[in-house]
Amino acid sequence: MKIALIYDETTPGGEGSWVEAEYESPESIEALLNAIGRHCDRVVPVPFGQDMADVLRQQKPDLAFNIAEGREGPSRESLAPAVLDLLQIPYTASDGVTLGVSLNKAMTKRLARDADIPTPEFRLFYSAEQAAAEAEMLRYPLIVKPNYGGSSVGVGPESIVHEPGTLAEHVACCLCRYQQPCLAERYVEGDDVTVGLLGNGEVEVLPVGRVVASSGMYSEMTKKFHDREVICPYRAGRELEERLRAWSLALYRTIGARDLARVDYVLDREGKAWLLEINPLPGLSPFYGVYPVLAEAAGYDHAALMGRIIDLALRRSAAKEKATHERLGARTAQQYPHR
Ligand SMILES: Nc1ncnc2c1ncn2[C@@H]1O[C@H](COP(=O)(O)OP(=O)(O)O)[C@@H](O)[C@H]1O
Ligand SMILES: [Mg+2]
Missing domain, CATH: 3.30.470.20 (ATP-grasp fold, B domain)
Structure with a gap:
């Protein structure tokens, strides 16, 4: 069995976007490859990116172990699963819809x-003007963070808002820095x-x-x-x-x-x-x-954890294949009852 590890490669020279804070370190990638290698005959590293589909078509893995965070935007984590679905390669973890939501x-x-x-009350802001207009109606303290963030990007003591007068300023800063809607959520100490x-x-x-x-x-x-x-x-x-x-x-x-x-x-x-x-x-x-x-x-x-995740993904894909065969078998039997 051959497994492809789909992972993120950091932009050389540290020029990449804030999303790179989510990427695993090169030592971790190496350790994950070794751990996966213990559960299959061959493991190949496949970096996330535009060439991914070509590499996967050439490599023909039986399973992909997906840890790719992607590069930008609200669908960044959904792209690797979408490509894998398109190529009909089974993969570990959730599909693109679940990752996107x-x-x-x-x-x-x-x-x-x-x-x-229970989840803290929140408002989603698309502009500083909207935040200024609604500031007086909210309960404080609030935390302002990017809605499609991760790895606590944009989260620190400076993202806590204590009074309505400074909300719009916090929101403006978050919108400008992360170029996405901004979540203002009740801060729970x-x-x-x-x-x-x-x-x-x-x-x-x-x-x-x-x-x-x-x-x-x-x-x-x-x-x-x-x-x-x-x-x-x-x-x-x-x-x-x-x-x-x-x-x-x-x-x-x-x-x-x-x-x-x-x-x-x-x-x-x-x-x-x-x-x-x-x-x-x-x-x-x-x-x-x-x-x-x-x-x-x-x-x-x-x-053992890596083995368990691989096993879960393989069982899912085998169950799907079995169900498809049974469905096709049943249809054949209906169409050709005398065979
Ligand atoms: N509403 C909140 N109240 C208190 N702490 C928060 C709140 N939102 C975020 N935090 C702090 O920031 C961390 C990161 O926030 P989270 O929403 O989990 O985003 P991320 O996707 O970046 O992990 C949390 O683990 C928590 O410590
Ligand atoms: Mg978190």
Whole structure:
């Protein structure tokens, strides 16, 4: 069996966009290739980009292990899955629709609300004028962040807005820097907790983790320098842990996630959890990834986790193939009943 790792290549000379903060380090890519190599006969690295389809056509992998974040815009994570679907190559993790919806934080929050999962109130701003007009109607403090962000890009103590007078200025700055709608969300003072999910059908919920940033905020700088600790299992109390499990599973299913995802919450000072987002393409670096720490607490070392993800994707594609054959077989039997 041959597996292609679809990954992101950083622009040489550090000229790339802010999205590159999401890319795995070269050492992590190397480690992922080694780990995947333990579960197949051959593993080939395929960088995300315009040549990807040609390379894949030539390489003909049996499976793609997709970790590509893409380059820009709201569909950046959806492009690799779309190409793989077009070439009919099975791949790990979610399809382009799920990745596109979950990259859109406002859309995810609307789906969460619909599923009765608590998420901080928010407004989506397209212009500073709109923010100025609505500023007095909102509850403060708020956090202003790019709606299609990631890796805490644009998040830091400076993105917290304490009073209506400065909202428009924050929004103008966010719009200009990230060239996308800007989410103003009620700022919940508290702790970052995260829940990993693994599987399809009977989905496994990994032990709850808590991320403790040295600076006190899980900001862009904290993520850049991995300046934090992950406590897992984090004992949040039976009732809350049960709720986190149920909400995470509900969102995983609502959004159509496959194989794996990580759901992020803030736990406020009263012990209430608020959903921030779902990450169906969570970082898998054995050196600094949060998801592998959650998996480890459930008994999967890094190689076993990679093996499990590969296995889940292969089972999905085999099940799909079997269903197609059965459907075609049934149709043939109907058309030619005497054969
Ligand atoms: N509404 C909020 N209240 C409190 N902290 C927040 C809020 N939104 C974001 N944060 C902080 O910023 C981090 C990154 O925000 P998040 O919405 O998860 O975006 P990203 O996709 O960049 O991870 C969170 O893990 C949390 O620490
Ligand atoms: Mg997050």
